[in-house]
Amino acid sequence: MSSERNVTLPQFNPITGAIRALAMDAVQKAKSGHPGAPMGMAEIAEVLWRHNLKHNPANPKWADRDRFVLSNGHGSMLIYALLHLTGYDLSIDDLKNFRQLHSKTPGHPEYGYAPGIETTTGPLGQGITNAVGMALAEKVLADEFNQPGHNIVDHRTWVFLGDGCLMEGISHEACSLAGTWGLGKLTAFYDDNNISIDGHVDGWFTDDTPKRFEAYGWQVIRDVQGHDSAAIQAAIEQAKANTTQPTLICCKTVIGAGAPNKQGGHDVHGAPLGDAEIAAAREYIGWNHPPFEVPDNVYAAWNAREAGAAAETEWNNRFTAYRSAHPALAAEFERRMSGTLPTDWPAHVDAVLAKIAEKGETIATRKASQNAIEAFAPKLPELLGGSADLAGSNLTLWSGAKGVSRDTGGNYVYYGVREFGMAAIANGASLHGGLIPYTATFLMFSEYARNALRMAALMKLRQIFVFTHDSIGLGEDGPTHQPVEQTATLRYIPNMDVWRPCDTTESAVAWAHAIERADGPSTLCFSRQNLPFQARSVEQTTAIHHGGYVLSEAGNASRGDAPHAVIIATGSEIALAMAAQKTLADIGTFVRVVSMPCTNVFDRQDAAYKTAVLPAGIPRVAVEAGVTDFWRKYVGLEGAVIGIDSFGESAPAGELFKLFGITAEAVVDAVRAQVG
């Protein structure tokens, strides 16, 4: 195989031997894992991590470090070995606990577990896309903060990726944009080993990948011998020399190089080598040490703590000079990288909300969302907006929006029709720090991006996903565009807060809440159609932050009586609930209307609050233009739910609400049936 693919095996040595040995030993001990990529990419990793990567193992959060992303995340032992060897806080015992409960070394690299892991990878294609987001963030922040003679934002993003990442559609979206934006500090190493899980890729992956990336506007360095350190270093130099294009370095490698009988085949991809092959490999690569033992001289050769400290010190000195010259910018940079909001933020939000209440506008919540952006964005230069070619429909542009382009930074990204890429790029920008991304498309097309939303939630990222056209209320575009189950299914993503506001005030509160939320993403669902403003006391406005609250008390409450029923609604259906309340009052049935813009936040409230809003033993009716089963968690088996469990239809919105029986009359009937 080596000959037909024209790839030369490594000159084995103890430096790369340490990676190979740690990878095969850890996978063997865990009885599962992927030795193939770490062993096949050992030389590339060595050249990058020992001679090119700007990092300080003692401070994995140094603002100007290079970012490294292992997009082929199944090869996690590669990065764990590198972090351990270069001196991060990742011990040999941590490596021994590879893939074990509560270890820092899970099966795939998980953000927040081991220091130096910049993003969680494993779902293929998203790592390279996160990296594009990191490089975009670097470009945007450099444009904003660097000053003549002061390049305080000046780092590179490096990616390892394999065939799997390149087959995934998201790689097209991300790499196309990286080319358009001219991300010259982004360099990807393609581990071209000709193997994926099903075997030699010739039967299902015949792209001319270099040509494809040239079509995206990348610099492509072809036919690099991936086990030849000098060739790798030369390619890196060429990548660095090109400041206007991202670079793809195509490295021909032998998967599992170092396992004499298995290298180059797909058996080495995702399973332990076995004791016999490991013994043979030790001999073959000249590594005569027991498992998890690395000689001191090899550790010394790898250790990057001294060089890393020097590098950071050098930057600190430069930052001190920057602070002297540009004190306000320096303070702002530190605030931004720390993720702290401006000190006057809370007061600003209160003022905005007061003004909204005063106006009392009846507008679409997508428009209310735009108004909220317009009100909040001037205070928050960290907001990096965008839309997947629906800026004018999603209403995510604002008066101070400036589009990012090849030539400049900015605070708004025209992502084109690339929902998944957009979401995962925004994840990367959030991970980079200094920015709070918000992105937008139609709620239906949250499905195209779905796993990136989940990854944002898993990584606890501050990230805002705006989704407009949130129900059959979008009308004529029909069932392909009309959400039915989307809001409910987004609410089921762990650690995702899903908001569906009913008016201008709730829309602004949802935005504020999402901006303030530091430990997870928020999804904001907005209507295409106009929704009436709801009057509230200041206390009620504050209560929106609980996710659910009494928007309108039952008419008999002043007499001290309990409501006859509770109607729970969200978004566009609040108006139906309010109308039903009025109709019912006329016949002596007094109902409370609970607005529940965010079930996820409501569920996190204490039991006393929840019971106060939804008292036990009182009949409940829920209404939302979406799947009904979701609401059983609030109304139980006995309550009623008004919603839609089928696909929508193409027609004017008003006709559709009637067709599907989502009307104030239906709510009235349901309450009457409940009250009996």
Added chain:
Amino acid sequence: MSSERNVTLPQFNPITGAIRALAMDAVQKAKSGHPGAPMGMAEIAEVLWRHNLKHNPANPKWADRDRFVLSNGHGSMLIYALLHLTGYDLSIDDLKNFRQLHSKTPGHPEYGYAPGIETTTGPLGQGITNAVGMALAEKVLADEFNQPGHNIVDHRTWVFLGDGCLMEGISHEACSLAGTWGLGKLTAFYDDNNISIDGHVDGWFTDDTPKRFEAYGWQVIRDVQGHDSAAIQAAIEQAKANTTQPTLICCKTVIGAGAPNKQGGHDVHGAPLGDAEIAAAREYIGWNHPPFEVPDNVYAAWNAREAGAAAETEWNNRFTAYRSAHPALAAEFERRMSGTLPTDWPAHVDAVLAKIAEKGETIATRKASQNAIEAFAPKLPELLGGSADLAGSNLTLWSGAKGVSRDTGGNYVYYGVREFGMAAIANGASLHGGLIPYTATFLMFSEYARNALRMAALMKLRQIFVFTHDSIGLGEDGPTHQPVEQTATLRYIPNMDVWRPCDTTESAVAWAHAIERADGPSTLCFSRQNLPFQARSVEQTTAIHHGGYVLSEAGNASRGDAPHAVIIATGSEIALAMAAQKTLADIGTFVRVVSMPCTNVFDRQDAAYKTAVLPAGIPRVAVEAGVTDFWRKYVGLEGAVIGIDSFGESAPAGELFKLFGITAEAVVDAVRAQVG
């Protein structure tokens, strides 16, 4: 703009004028819609539909018709105009009802509404992907059925697509595979008009698209003047002449060509032109007829009924000759295209189930699934299997599987790491007819494919989605690979049946049910880990078809007593329920175990059946290794649910079930708390 893009405007005439007039008038009447694409692609459409497309308007289901896909589905008035003008059963009144309730002409082309609509399009990128699936089906069926001198399967697939489709990642997945498979009968017309919703695409779409498609192995015809009929015809000839590569014809067009003041700009993309511009356009293109009036001579020029009838008759004659020479093949072809299962299918299923019951194997349900495929596939040559590079993990290969390649057909597709493309290609194959596709990946990566699953449900396709590694039970690969909310969210897709079988028998029944279901797709979720066989009576095995049934009656039932509680479980948690039942019986608490492999099917049963399985007034406990809220629809507010509402962790599976409290002991405790 015309000059800088080097594009020549049309020579307007009444033939193409009819398309332009119908499109602008229908959009205007509907007060919404997209005139830009129909007007910009009128010449391309005219050349294709009047001079090249093989079709019979009187029989839109003719087996050997060419397939036409409008991947830029927002331009729906283009295909409605074409269907109307060429003589399909789509009247001028249908066009007047564009985008209205219960019309045949919804906002996007919906499969099953107007005759001649081959697939529902609108979600960008999926149309071209469906088309790749149709062309794949043609290749596979031609390989299977054609005989020397008898090419009874010999038709082409034509696609219109725009910038949006090309930006979407799925276009990468689909077009890469089309190149690998050498789909020579697939031709796509790229409507290169330089406009997407956000404006001129230069800021977000700078790919060298011809080069990109050459990298996929396509024949690319560059720089075709998209308003020049002769140039278009020449390109089509070139496409037909190349039998080993799909062809992309890059057509430079002016969006909205014919609207004198708006053409070439993005205002014409997705909004009515307005009365003034329409009047100006009528003058500009020389169309002096009132809205929705087409002169007889124009109708006559378009009418394809005579030519279509002749074409089908010619094929019918050839098919008669084929039937004489190969009667068995001819009968099989007709059976396959009709979607009818073999007459001995029910008996075969019964025999298979009897054998499985006899064996009583404790194996992973993914292995049980493979056994079911092995048992059923020899009877069903229409099964077209596949996996997204996980054949050995999903266990979707069987002894008779033969991989599709560039050179041959087959019954198994190596899709590579392309989940979304796989699902939408399979949708296309199902739409083509003659095949029942099944595809596979890990359950987590259903998220990458999610909107294609929804489209299968919306189009009511016979399609089987296999998802393995269905819970934290997959173990060490960690939270990126461990489903939590996926099963629940898939169940919320309207018209999707989601099965999560607990053993070999339920796995085989799920497969049989999915194969037999003619009006919608099924999702089959299987475990990585071994699950014990459950003994059943023949009646119980039959009852699996109800989606939920009493797997094990409470120990006090023989005395005629009601159970103290009901435990509802699915898949791997049935074993926990059964163990809990035993433990509880020892302390005199008698519980019924209900197995609920498919909640969607159970929900469709009549009230009497449902009440018989889940009697009112008896405490209920649900257990499933997934989000708990889903189960409130069965257990209400008072019942208990054992499940997981957070992300998983990387560790051996057994430790994870303990960590997250999904154990028989937890079920016992929950029942005891319920029973009190």
